[in-house]
Amino acid sequence: MKSYSILFLFLVFNSCSDQQKNTVEFTPSFKESSETTHKIPEGQDFTFGYLEVLENRNQPTGKTIQLPVYIFKSRNPNPKKDPIIYTVGGPGSSTMRSAQYMNYYKYLDDRDFILVEQRGTQFAKPSLDCPAWSEAIYLSNLPDFDETKRDRLFEDAASQCKTALTKKGIDLNSYTTNEIAADIEDLRKVLHIESYNLLTISYSTKIAQVLLRDYPETIRSVVMDSPLPLEVNYGEESVANLLEVAHALLSDCESDADCNIAFPNLKNRFFKYLKEKTENPLIVEVKNPTNGKLETFYLKGEDLITVFTATSIPNIPFEIEKMLNNDLSSIKAQLSNLFEKPDTFNGYGLGMRLSVWCAEEYPFNSQDRIKLETNKYPEIKGLSPAVFKEEVCTIWGVKKVNDIENTPIQSDKPILLISGSYDNETPVKWAAAMKNNLPNSYHLIFEGWTHTPTTNWGNPCGMQAANDFFNNPNQQPTPECLETIKGPVFKTE
Secondary structure (H helix, E strand, O other): OHHHHHHHHHHHHHHHHHHHHHHOOOOOEEEEOOOOOOOOOOOOOEEEEEEEEEOOOOOOOOOEEEEEEEEEOOOOOOOOOOOEEEEOOOOOOOOHHHHHHHHHOHHHHOOOEEEEOOOEOOOOEOEOOOHHHHHHHHHHOOOOOOHHHHHHHHHHHHHHHHHHHHHOOOOHHHOOHHHHHHHHHHHHHHOOOOOEEEEEEOOHHHHHHHHHHHOOOOEEEEEEEOOOOOOOOHHHHHHHHHHHHHHHHHHHHHHOHHHHHHOOOHHHHHHHHHHHHHHOOEEEEEEOOOOOOEEEEEEOHHHHOOHHHHOOHHHHHHHHHHHHOOOOHHHHHHHHHHHOOOOOOOOOOHHHHHHHHHHHOHHHOOHHHHHHHHHHOHHHOOOOOOOOOHHHHHHHOOOOOOHHHHOOOOOOOOEEEEEEOOOOOOOHHHHHHHHHHOOOEEEEEEOOOOOOHHHOOOOOHHHHHHHHHHHOOOOOOOOHHHHOOOOOOOOOO
């Protein structure tokens, strides 16, 4: 009987202990730090620190991660009480780089401005760096690279990166858009923010959509610059979107008297040229700056179409005409850069990018559609719309997110959608379609501009429009600068 009582007490004790363990809740925290990620302009008042959150929110006693955060104080002595929270695109890009340019941010004239680093990116702890992937990109761009080994090269890189990160105890399934949105909600609570505005660009507009769906109560207004809708299957459309923008831009050149005189029938000539070079590649010899040897590149249409992403919009027709006249100086300059290893050779944030894409985009894309799109257009045959191939995501091995993450959100919050008319990454049509589920939204299109207009440092009109909206989110902003934007003035000589 005595032994039974002892056993009984033992079981009761352990049962209570287990209950306590199961009810333990981790409390996120923000700790200030004197060591910042970047040098901040003199005179700018700010606080820097790290938000500590759970890596896996299903494990309340598990590993924590630290996310750097800047809280920039408004230049206004009487700022509005609802700050702006800002995080950038990618996925995998760092928000922290923006910290060094705070003098240029108009938002600080009215409010505090908070920069949040997404989990897994460059200055987060841990950062999901992937140097093997950067090495693979570098090697695959060299002229003597064996194209038959491309897929294997990147598969090996993904395998190396996964092994290195998992050895560090990193849970690759915990680096998703949902978790980033939860991080931002945790930050709001820790800082005791009762109401806030949200500024997002490109990929981070997905974070905004999750926040609007899952944590809408304290959101006052949202700007989505170059939005990527949750429901879009990016990997099925990217090639078609690039061609649509190319056709639109060259049609605009034909409609412009000066451009059409300087470069007659440019659209037809260019696409005919791309088709010819896909069948018979353009041979370009470039001196290797590392050893002085001449190296030979063979360029197809899928390579030459990059003139639309490697050149500023006003210069594109001019650069195409040079190419058609066999002036390869610009092409040679771009190819010469391929011999130099990039500054981002550590592969900052690439592991996070792989986790997000392989869990949220790849599972919803039709591989049959991707194969069809890869070979559908004779001008750029072979250019795949997929960001990561099926084999790479299979190696990465993260779990598919729930179907709701591929479903459009509905929200009656004030939302400003901003697009550039020549944006092939997040085209105008995507933002236009989103308006159907966002009754209090407005859509501004910047004619002749491309991706992320609010980050155009040469013309801050996009930033001005966003700030005007934050100040009055119940009407479409109409900054005077917008009236002067009529499209590009194409270079003709």
